[in-house]
Amino acid sequence: MSRLSSRHLLGLEGVPREDIQLILDTAETFREVLERTIKKVPTLRGITVLNLFYEPSTRTRISFELAEKRLSADTISFSTSTSSVKKGESLRDTVQNIEAMKIDMVVVRHSSSGAPYFLTKCVDANIINAGDGSHEHPTQALLDMYTIRKKYGTLEGLRVVLVGDVKHSRVIRSNIWGLKTMGASVALCGPATLLPYEVEKFGCDVYNNIDEALDGADVVNVMRIQLERQQAGLFPSQREYTNLFGINKERLKRLNKNYTIMHPGPMNRGLEITSEVADGEHSVILDQVTNGQAVRMAVLYLLRGRDMEEGEVA
Numbered sequence: 410m411s412r413l414s415s416r417h418l419l420g421l422e423g424v425p426r427e428d429i430q431l432i433l434d435t436a437e438t439f440r441e442v443l444e445r446t447i448k449k450v451p452t453l454r455g456i457t458v459l460n461l462f463y464e465p466s467t468r469t470r471i472s473f474e475l476a477e478k479r480l481s482a483d484t485i486s487f488s489t490s491t492s493s494v495k496k497g498e499s500l501r502d503t504v505q506n507i508e509a510m511k512i513d514m515v516v517v518r519h520s521s522s523g524a525p526y527f528l529t530k531c532v533d534a535n536i537i538n539a540g541d542g543s544h545e546h547p548t549q550a551l552l553d554m555y556t557i558r559k560k561y562g563t564l565e566g567l568r569v570v571l572v573g574d575v576k577h578s579r580v581i582r583s584n585i586w587g588l589k590t591m592g593a594s595v596a597l598c599g600p601a602t603l604l605p606y607e608v609e610k611f612g613c614d615v616y617n618n619i620d621e622a623l624d625g626a627d628v629v630n631v632m633r634i635q636l637e638r639q640q641a642g643l644f645p646s647q648r649e650y651t652n653l654f655g656i657n658k659e660r661l662k663r664l665n666k667n668y669t670i671m672h673p674g675p676m677n678r679g680l681e682i683t684s685e686v687a688d689g690e691h692s693v694i695l696d697q698v699t700n701g702q703a704v705r706m707a708v709l710y711l712l713r714g715r716d717m718e719e720g721e722v723a
């Protein structure tokens with residue numbers, strides 16, 4: 410079995426091309442499993458996975474749970490609202506107590522950037538980052554890359570535009586690292602107030618004008634405008650954002666002929682993207698969700714398989 414270079418998936422920054430390639434290739438096998446009548450393989454039988462979600466999630470949480478069940482793992486889903494977190498128990502104590510019940514892997518979403526890294530210092534389980542603060546959301550970017558590669562056969566040389574809140578989006582960060590490693594040309598576009606300090610250090614083309622950003626692009630990945638940040642006054646109004654950065658049918662004329670529209674969800678229809686575009690023939694938004702299961706199966710399998718080879722489990 411080919412091996413990943415790490416026993417955790419905390420982000421895509423610094424992850425070697427070979428690891429990303431291995432995950433995407435392995436996901437191809439699991440994508441085929443999802444087309445079978447019986448969508449289940451015994452790969453992780455006897456392994457227990459904890460899904461630790463400190464923030465709301467629909468896609469990532471269900472996708473991981475399904476991926477684990479389809480690999481025959483035992484799964485525990487943890488909700489902060491019904492746990493002793495409500496009584497003030499810390500992240501460290503929570504996870505150490507659950508690990509004492511013999512947990513092998515932890516999938517964690519947390520509002521604090523770095524929470525998954527912190528967990529690697531507290532417990533022996535494999536840690537998978539399911540989104541931490543404004544840091545990274547690596548499995549989202551992997552499923553995005555898988556979906557693009559499935560359509561074009563490669564990521565090399567494609568021009569991908571990431572539109573939205575570049576400053577706070579963990580999905581954008583993971584996409585930047587992953588896409589650049591795989592040889593895509595990455596452009597970032599958003600209001601100046603939603604671009605981070607020293608944005609040029611990402612090594613991407615940066616635009617404040619959406620029409621210029623879209624010129625000759627192959628893929629547009631539209632990010633959710635985080636309405637909760639409206640109070641921070643980072644853009645004047647939702648209507649102005651839609652006028653200046655919203656993806657509508659008219660703007661698609663600037664893209665390459667065989668273009669692709671993506672969105673990680675949840676969508677604000679009519680704000681960052683029109684329904685006509687989101688539901689149009691070039692949209693792969695629901696394919697992203699389906700492919701996400703296969704990618705997460707691959708990540709779970711490769712991380713645990715790595716430890717199994719090292720004899721950490723029988």
Ligand code: CP
Nearest residue numbers: 466467468469673674
């Ligand atoms: N794409 C994504 O992370 O969606 P959820 O917040 O629903 O998991």
